[in-house]
Amino acid sequence: SHGSYQGNEFPGVVTGLAWTAQGGEILFVESSQSKGKGGLTLTGNLGEVMKESAMLALEYLKSHTDELNIDSSVFENSNWHIHVPEGAIPKDGPSAGITMVTSLASIMTKRKVRKSIAMTGEITLRGRVLPVGGIKEKILAAKRAGIKEIIMSEENQKDMEEIKEVYLKGLKFRFVKTISEVLEYVLLKK
Amino acid sequence: SHGSYQGNEFPGVVTGLAWTAQGGEILFVESSQSKGKGGLTLTGNLGEVMKESAMLALEYLKSHTDELNIDSSVFENSNWHIHVPEGAIPKDGPSAGITMVTSLASIMTKRKVRKSIAMTGEITLRGRVLPVGGIKEKILAAKRAGIKEIIMSEENQKDMEEIKEVYLKGLKFRFVKTISEVLEYVLLKK
Amino acid sequence: SHGSYQGNEFPGVVTGLAWTAQGGEILFVESSQSKGKGGLTLTGNLGEVMKESAMLALEYLKSHTDELNIDSSVFENSNWHIHVPEGAIPKDGPSAGITMVTSLASIMTKRKVRKSIAMTGEITLRGRVLPVGGIKEKILAAKRAGIKEIIMSEENQKDMEEIKEVYLKGLKFRFVKTISEVLEYVLLKK
Amino acid sequence: SHGSYQGNEFPGVVTGLAWTAQGGEILFVESSQSKGKGGLTLTGNLGEVMKESAMLALEYLKSHTDELNIDSSVFENSNWHIHVPEGAIPKDGPSAGITMVTSLASIMTKRKVRKSIAMTGEITLRGRVLPVGGIKEKILAAKRAGIKEIIMSEENQKDMEEIKEVYLKGLKFRFVKTISEVLEYVLLKK
Amino acid sequence: SHGSYQGNEFPGVVTGLAWTAQGGEILFVESSQSKGKGGLTLTGNLGEVMKESAMLALEYLKSHTDELNIDSSVFENSNWHIHVPEGAIPKDGPSAGITMVTSLASIMTKRKVRKSIAMTGEITLRGRVLPVGGIKEKILAAKRAGIKEIIMSEENQKDMEEIKEVYLKGLKFRFVKTISEVLEYVLLKK
Amino acid sequence: SHGSYQGNEFPGVVTGLAWTAQGGEILFVESSQSKGKGGLTLTGNLGEVMKESAMLALEYLKSHTDELNIDSSVFENSNWHIHVPEGAIPKDGPSAGITMVTSLASIMTKRKVRKSIAMTGEITLRGRVLPVGGIKEKILAAKRAGIKEIIMSEENQKDMEEIKEVYLKGLKFRFVKTISEVLEYVLLKK
Ligand SMILES: [Ca+2]
Ligand SMILES: [Ca+2]
Ligand SMILES: [Ca+2]
Ligand SMILES: [Ca+2]
Ligand SMILES: [Ca+2]
Ligand SMILES: [Ca+2]
Ligand SMILES: [Ca+2]
Ligand SMILES: [Ca+2]
Ligand SMILES: [Ca+2]
Ligand SMILES: [Ca+2]
Ligand SMILES: [Ca+2]
Ligand SMILES: [Ca+2]
Structure with missing residues (x-):
């Protein structure tokens, strides 16, 4: 079912974790890249904050091209599209x-994403990863879906204490401070 | 009546299945292609998700030109228009x-669509076909309209069980995982 | 009064039939054509569907230039404006x-429209003419206004049965399947 | 007071008649013309229909340049602005x-407008002048403001009957069918 | 305090008078001018009429360049920004x-504005200055703020009668008919 | 925690003070600069006034390039993006x-911002710094976050009287009239 982890066969596809009333x-x-002038279009019933x-x-990514070895001319001759299935569900x-940011970096570098990983975290323009809510529910969902490793903000480490050990079995956690740490770890060598 | 299947004499015309309160x-x-700069316009009283x-x-299609033998310059010198009759009905x-996606691929390749087929399914940017609702009602409608074959997501196969055999008589079903499978099957050789 | 048929002295002016609560x-x-880049502007208090x-x-028309002998460069160097009087009435x-479509085709070809004709019908992108509502009321209005011939979708022929013969006296009806049939009949030779 | 007729010293300034709850x-x-690419901007708290x-x-005017001896290149190298004082009052x-249309024609031709005239009437794209409401109130207002002649649609002539003769004293009326008649009469020779 | 008159050391800064519930x-x-293509941007929590x-x-100003000795090419190679502090207060x-208009004329000509003056009045496209409301309250506010001279529409002169003489002490008034009169008086020689 | 002061290692990052119901x-x-045509984009759930x-x-900054030694061509070949974390909180x-203005000036000049400083104040186009509300609450928040110095409008000096001395201990205050004073003090030499 599309509620399960689906492998990493395509660059640009990254698994996240959402937390809803359910x-x-x-x-x-999912991201795709095409010829363009730097435009970004979005689908998937996304709200303003998303x-x-x-x-x-x-x-x-525009201001961190060096770090990722991205030729900065890509921002003048490409467009990007990001889609978050499923279209009927507001997010x-x-x-x-x-x-x-991982999805876009993956499609720009054509580097696939490390297998069996999910991630959740707010980003800032200077590259920090901020904590988010719903950690317990997200961990349960990741486990159900067959995820093996979860990446979160260092500031979410405190939320782990309230989760019973049995739920954490079989899952690895990686707590990060910056986007750089995330990309360095999850983007595979070509 | 325009509630019946209408043949496949034009590229760009594809039969879908809708599910409403009725x-x-x-x-x-219906799609048309004209000179342009890659623009897409839509009519037919379509909601945001559609x-x-x-x-x-x-x-x-922009990122799968190879598969369909589409010259990618078409995205720089064409516009597309998609219309879904009837204009008075919100969809x-x-x-x-x-x-x-079948309609656009058909108009881009000038390949007509296989006869007497209807289809229903959500798509994702990486090319998966996701399950949708209202399968039973859609099958009844397809049959009434003279459709012979229906294409759906593999994940909708489970919905078939709850439909009495009599309703399925005379209909073939094709369950798919990807857009590629759809296009390969329904787009006829020129 | 402007509630009467007004002749066909200008290309681009076509008589339609509306059906309101009254x-x-x-x-x-009314259409006009000017130098431009393919733009279309609309006035007359028109709703989204219109x-x-x-x-x-x-x-x-863009994808049927051959049929009408329209030089397709017109779509790159012209703008069109369509107005539907009267401005105070939402339509x-x-x-x-x-x-x-008849009004635009008339202005593009500079061919005037056959006299004393009114028409009503939804169109589709592939060129079909779909049935519409309010046929009885529209016929009465056409007669009052001095119209001699009415063009409708073939699928509206069934609505004629419920109209008393006396109302139809002096009116000819032309039932069509396609836009082509309409344009071939109503656009006069130059 | 700005509630009085104010002379015709500038091209582009034309006196109209409005009818409100009061x-x-x-x-x-008022219209002005400047260098541009055919744009039209509007101020004065105007509603959509206006x-x-x-x-x-x-x-x-774009499609009637010959009649007014307007060089049609003006539509490619000019912008127009129309303002209707007073800004606080929605219109x-x-x-x-x-x-x-008289205001724009006046500014395009630099021909001033005949003195002491007010006008009211809807226009259509093919150049007809349609009747409007509030004729009695508009006539009273014109008289109070020192207007000597009023231009209206021929179809408003019937509204004159319900107005007492005393109110019409000192006023001339010109009933027109077309915009051409209006412009020919009111635009003064340079 | 920013509730006081603040001198005229910058071109583009002009003192107005507002009338609110308080x-x-x-x-x-405040206006600034930069390289551009004739654009105008606005900040300060301004409503549509403002x-x-x-x-x-x-x-x-575009159509009165001669009068102010403005090189009209400025409208093709400049942008303007107008700000009205304070941002939290809707105006x-x-x-x-x-x-x-004084602020923009000042920044375009680099001519500063005469000292200790405030002004209030609606403008029209042909250059008239129309009367406005709240004259009494505006005069009191001007006096409190250290203003020495107030410019208003000639048609506001009648509002002076209802104001006690004591409030007018120390204030000069200049009643104008046109924008020209305003600019000629308040824009200082360079 | 991201509720603490975070150092000044990047140009473009500046600490402000907000005052909410909490x-x-x-x-x-945070600001970033990229190739562009002078565009400004904003994220962080910002309201119209912000x-x-x-x-x-x-x-x-466009009209004060001299003062900051900014090459004014930067406004023709750069875009800027300003983000204010956290995205879920409307501001x-x-x-x-x-x-x-400090953030943009810092990113344009590549000059970092002086350490351990926070600031709050409205700006005007001519460069004044206006007083703002919530001074007491902002000072407490700054102290909690490890800030050592706070910059405010001179007109906020009066708000200091109502704050107990104990809350001010360990904090320096800099009261300013103009943006120039702010930038001169906080932007470090390269
Ligand atoms: Ca799901
Ligand atoms: Ca996530
Ligand atoms: Ca139907
Ligand atoms: Ca479908
Ligand atoms: Ca009517
Ligand atoms: Ca019609
Ligand atoms: Ca008035
Ligand atoms: Ca009028
Ligand atoms: Ca104030
Ligand atoms: Ca004012
Ligand atoms: Ca916080
Ligand atoms: Ca602040």
Whole structure:
């Protein structure tokens, strides 16, 4: 089912974690790149805050090309599209920030994303990863979906204490401070 | 009546299946291509989610030109228009995704669509076909309209169980995982 | 009075039939063409669905230039404006579709429209003429206004049965399947 | 007071007649022309229908340049601005149509407008002048403001019967069918 | 305090008078000019009518360059920004018209504004200055703020009668008919 | 925690002070610069007034390039993005004005911002710093976050009297009249 982790066969596809009234859920962020003039379009029934995360992700990458070995001319001759299935479900909030920046970085570098990983965290323009809510529900959803490793903000480490050990079994956690740490770890060598 | 299947004499015309409060219904997705700069315009009283499906369909094709033997310069010197009759009826939801991507692929390749087929399914940017609702009502509508074969997501196969065999008589079903499978099957050789 | 048929002295002026809470009414669709880049502007207090009909009419003509002997460069160096008097009255619905496509085709070809004709019908992108509502009221209004011939969708023929013969006296009816049939009949030779 | 007729010393300034809940009133339509690319901007707290009248006025002039000896290149290298004082008062409706087309024609031709005239009437794209409401109140307002002659649609002639003769004393009336008649009469030779 | 007159050391800064539910108040209109293509941007929590005053001010100057010795190429290679502090307070109405046109004329000509003056009045496209409301409250506010001279429409002279002489002490008044009179008086020689 | 002062290692990052229903809070304004045509984009769930502050900050810098030794061609070949974390929290009001102008000036000049400073104040186009509300709450928040020095409008000095001395211990205050004073003090030499 599309509620399960689906492998990492394509660059640009990254697994995130959402938290809704119905509980935690995994979600996929998909990016494509085409000829253009630097435009960014978005689909997937996204709210304003989530759209801002996507803009932020693109701006971050524009000013960190060196770090990722991205030829900065790509920002003048490409467009990007980010889609978050499923279209019928409204989505919002800043917590897909690291998922989006990873998705765009993956499609720009053509580097696939490390297997069996999900991530959740707000990003800032200078590259910090901020904590987000719903950690417990997100962990349960990740486990159900077959995820093996979860990336979160260092500031979410405190939320782990309230989660029973049995739920954490079989999951690795990686707590990060910056987008750089995320990209360095999850983007695979070509 | 325009509630019946109408043949496949034009590229760009594809039969979909809608599900409304009044039950299932067939619908037609029509595309035209003209000189332009890559623009996409939409008519037919479409809601936001359905408009996003059309954007998604175009983005998918932009990044899968090789597979369909589409000259990618077409995205720089053409515009597309997608219309879904009838104009007085508001339409929404993601389930026309495969109908739209098939319609655009058909008009771009000038390949007509296989006869007597209807389809329903959400699409994603990486090319998956997701399950949709209202399968029973859609099947009844397709049959009434003279459809012989229906294409759906593999994940909708489970919905078949709750439909009495008598309703399925005379209909073939094709369950798919990807947009590629759809296009390969329904787009006829020129 | 402006509630009467007004002759066909100008290309671009076509008589349609509207159906409102107050009953049937004739309306005029007027088009003008000027230098431009393919733009379409609309006035006359038109609702979204009626605006979509105008877009659709223009798209149809873009992809049927051969049939009408229209030089397709016109779509790159002209703008069109469609106005539907009277400005104080909100208008909506798809039924002016054939009136709009006839008006644009008339102004593009500089061919005037056959005399004493009114028309009503939704159009589709592939060129079909779909049935519309309010046929009885529209026929009464046409007769009052001095119209001699009415063009409608073949699928509206069934609505004629419920109209008393006395109302039909002096009126000819032309039932059509396609926009082509309409344009071939009503656009006069130059 | 700005409630009085103010002479015709500038091209582009034309006196209209409005009808509000407070009764009739004169209004001024002012146009200016500057270098540009054919744009039209509007101020004066105008509603959608009144904005459409201004668009219509410009479109009419675009397709009637011969009649007015307007060099049609003006539509490619000029912008126009129409203002209707006073900014605090919302204004709407189609009845300023002839005032607007006269104002634009005056500024384009640099021909001033005949003295002591006010006008009211809706316009159509093909150049007809349609009747409008509030004739009695508008006539009273024109008289109070020192107007000597009023231009209206021929179809408003019937509204004159219900007005007592004493109110009409000292006023001339000119009933017109077309914009051409208006412009020919009111635009003075340079 | 920013509630006091603040001198005239910068071109583009002009003192206006506002009238709110809290009484009269002085306000500042500030303009800046930069390289551009004739654009006008506005900040300061301005309502639609006040934004229209700014557009009107710019249009007036475009068609009166001779009078002010403005090189008209400035309208093709400059942008303007008008700000009205304070950002937290919504502002609307047409009465800042003369303040805005003076501010823009000052920044375009680099001529500073005569000292200790405030002004209030609506403007029209042909250059008239129309009367505005709240004269009494505005005069009190001007006096409190240290203003020495107030410019208003000639048609506001009648509002002076209802103001006790004691409030007018130390204030000069200049009643004007046109924008020309305002600019000629308040813009200082370079 | 991101509720603490975070050092000044990047140009473009500046610490501001916000005042919400929950009390005072520090916030970060982050700017990035990329190739472009002078555009400004904003994220962080900002209200209209706060967006206007950002526009104002950019306009101020455009007309004060000399003072900051900014090559004015930067306004023709760069875009800027300003983000204010955290995305889930709506933010509004003019008090981040000096934080924004400092952030943009820092990124344009590549000069970092003096350490351990926070600031709050509205700005005007001519460069004044206006007083803002919530001073007491902002001071407490700054102290909690480890700030050592606070910059405010001279007109906020009066608000200091109502704050107990114990809260002010360990904090320096700098009261300013103009943006120039702020930038001269806080932007470090390269
Ligand atoms: Ca799901
Ligand atoms: Ca996420
Ligand atoms: Ca139907
Ligand atoms: Ca479908
Ligand atoms: Ca009528
Ligand atoms: Ca019609
Ligand atoms: Ca008045
Ligand atoms: Ca009028
Ligand atoms: Ca104040
Ligand atoms: Ca004022
Ligand atoms: Ca916080
Ligand atoms: Ca601040």
